[in-house]
Amino acid sequence: MKLSHCPDCGNPCSLTATTCPRCGRVMKPGDLSESNLVKPRDNSKFLSVLIHALAVISGMIVFSIIFFIYLSTEYYWSRNVWISLISLGLILFATFLAIGAVFGFTWNKGGWKLGLSLGILPLIFSGVLLLGAWWNEGRPTFYAISQKIIWTLPELLGGCIGAYFGAKYKQKRLTTG
Numbered sequence: 001m002k003l004s005h006c007p008d009c010g011n012p013c014s015l016t017a018t019t020c021p022r023c024g025r026v027m028k029p030g031d032l033s034e035s036n037l038v039k040p041r042d043n044s045k046f047l048s049v050l051i052h053a054l055a056v057i058s059g060m061i062v063f064s065i066i067f068f069i070y071l072s073t074e075y076y077w078s079r080n081v082w083i084s085l086i087s088l089g090l091i092l093f094a095t096f097l098a099i100g101a102v103f104g105f106t107w108n109k110g111g112w113k114l115g116l117s118l119g120i121l122p123l124i125f126s127g128v129l130l131l132g133a134w135w136n137e138g139r140p141t142f143y144a145i146s147q148k149i150i151w152t153l154p155e156l157l158g159g160c161i162g163a164y165f166g167a168k169y170k171q172k173r174l175t176t177g
Contacts, residue, residue, distance in 0.1 A: 002014070002015050003015070006020040006022065006023060006025060007025070008020065008023050008025045009022050009023040009025075011023065013027070048109075048110070051103075051107050051110060051114065052110070052113075052114065052117045055103055055110075055114050055115075055117035055118050056117050056118070056120050056121050057121075058099065058118070059096070059099070059117070059118035059119055059120070059121060059122060059155065059159065060121035060122060060125070062095060062096070062099060063092070063121070063122040063125070063155060066088075066091060066092060066095060067088075067151070070088050070091065085146075085147060085150045086150065088150065088151070089150040089151070089153070089154040090154070092151065092154040092155050092158065093154035093155070093157060093158040094158065095158070096115070096118055096119065096154065096155045096156075096157075096158035096159040096162065097158035097159070097161060097162040098162060099118060099159065099162065100114065100115035100118055100158060100159040100160065100161065100162025100163035100164075100166065101162035101163065101165060101166035101169075102162075102166065103115070103118065103159075103162075103163050103166065104162060104163030104164060104165065104166025104167035104168075104169075104170070105166035105167065105169060105170045106166075106170075107167075108166070108167035108170040108171055108174075109167075110163065110167065111163060111164055111167040112160040112161075112163050112164040112167075113163075114159075114163040114167075115156075115158075115159030115160035115161065115162055115163030115164065116156065116159065116160055116163075117159075118155065118159035118163070119152065119155040119156040119159050119160075122151065122152055122155050123152045123155075123156065126148040126151050126152045127148070129148060130144065130145065130148045
């Protein structure tokens with residue numbers, strides 16, 4: 001049913017209405033026209049913001065859990081720090097790949113942007129840690145910089161790749177049957 005606005009009170013009325021349900025104005029032919037139609041409310045922008053906020057929050061929660069569990073294990077404190085950093089990067093990549101695929105499959109219109117949203121807060125967190133190290137210790141070392149890159153780059157790549165392929169899989173599935 002198409003709705004138009006009442007000329008007196010602005011209330012939405014059916015194009016076939018004889019009176020306005022709000023003010024009681026008797027409608028004459030031509031009072032309600034299709035040029036003054038009520039446009040349906042578009043909730044897609046709100047939903048998109050909500051989905052991206054959910055991705056950002058879940059990305060930070062997952063990052064925090066993995067990061068703190070990994071730091072509490074003895075494997076992190078092994079003699080070869082580079083091996084432990086690379087293994088943490090691989091764990092983060094695989095985890096964010098899976099989460100990104102779920103987000104991309106569920107909300108396939110977001111695609112890789114949802115994966116990028118997954119890594120926003122961990123990226124900010126790593127940047128803050130790097131700035132804190134710079135503030136307290138002076139110029140950050142190569143190790144400190146590479147550590148933060150190894151923490152954030154796998155998340156961003158894994159999240160984007162996972163969300164992209166999750167969205168593509170859902171679109172393919174929708175078109176084939």
